[in-house]
Amino acid sequence: MDSALSDPHNGSAEAGGAANGTARPPSTPEGIALAYGSLLLMALLPIFFGALRSVRCARGKIFSQEYINLLLSMYFFVLGILALSHTISPFMNKFFPANFPNRQYQLLFTQGSGENKEEIINYEFDAKDLVCLGLSSIVGVWYLLRKHWIANNLFGLAFSLNGVELLHLNNVSTGCILLGGLFIYDVFWVFGTNVMVTVAKSFEAPIKLVFPQDLLEKGLEADNFAMLGLGDIVIPGIFIALLLRFDISLKKNTHTYFYTSFAAYIFGLGLTIFIMHIFKHAQPALLYLVPACIGFPVLVALAKGEVTEMFSYEESNPKDPAAVTEGSKEGTEASASKGLEKKEK
DSSP states (O other), X not given: OOOOBOOGGGTOOOHHHHHHTOOOOOOOHHHHHHHHHHHHHHHHHHHHHHHHHHHHHHHSOXXXXXXXXXXXXXXXXXXXXXXXXXXXXXXXXXXXXXXXXXOXXXXXXXXXXXXXXXXXXXXXXXXXXXXXXXXHHHHHHHHHHHOXXXXXXXXXXXXXXXXXXXXXXXXXXXHHHHHHXXXXXXXXXXIIOSHHHHHHXXXXXXXXXXXXXXHHHHGGGOOOEEEEETHHHHHHHHHHHXXXXXXXXXXXXXXXXXXXXXXXXXXXXXXXXXXXXHHTSOBOTHHHXXXXXXXXXXXXXXXXXXXXXXXXXXXXXXXXXXXXXXXXHHHHHHHHHHHHHHHHO
16 A cells, blocks of 8 residues: 555555464474574574665566566455455445345355364355345456556545444554554655555555546546555544544533544645645655544643543453453343343233
8 A cells, every 4th residue: 555645746646382282382492493494494584685686686687667666556456355245234235225145154164174274264245245246256356357547546535434344443552653663664765766656556456545636627438537545545544543442431411532633634634635736746644644533632632621532442352262251251141130020020
């Protein structure tokens, strides 16, 4: 994912031993040295020989840009269909008639047999999901054949939505560190080199959202694009989503931090576009988005005296056995309570 908002005037924008109930034998100094030495060697080999081979590659490229774009297109064709199908499924469910024959299906792959049988893939879906997958496949073929900007944006929006939905930060401190690191990364690769902008313009893949500036003149066949990298959406987005979950944890029936950070994102992106338009040069959007998305909510927390609560908030891991056990216990108690009420009636 590139994370530069491009200049529109340029035409674009320990577990094993514990699980078996046995203690692991202590590692010997020789074993430790062998392990670390092997890791070091494995790290050095690709760097050394890759550097040597890069010289030959620079003299005569093995793959042209066309073949790389074809490979990326096929890769994002599959990912885009799955992401778009997952995105539109909740909305499409509202349009299916009540008498729609919604059959259930299960895709199950196992290995072994008897007591040693182990599930590898267990995916359940229904007929509605298949319809959504079919519609998404039509968009995928359209993108593959035409590379049309609307198909690109449908895939890009699906990737962004799924990214914000599925990628979770567990606390605000981690989010601040992540955004701070990517802030430096983005500024360097946009202002320090031309790599970020070149990649964004060269590779035909839905790693960015694009919109034509000459839409009014050329209609849907417009080709003078401004672009925004998906990283500028997903990275701040997962931080904003974290603040929404923090709002909910406060149990005050307000979403102050979410709305503040969301407004901050709008301000930061608007400022990016303004600066880009004034200086006629691609801008690292995170340069403006990160201070806004972190600074505004922190100022609100200072005003409300909730800075400690904000930075001490940490989401529990839903896969944590203790959390699962506690949840199961609560569910069992609730079921027993309902059963008792029925008997009393």
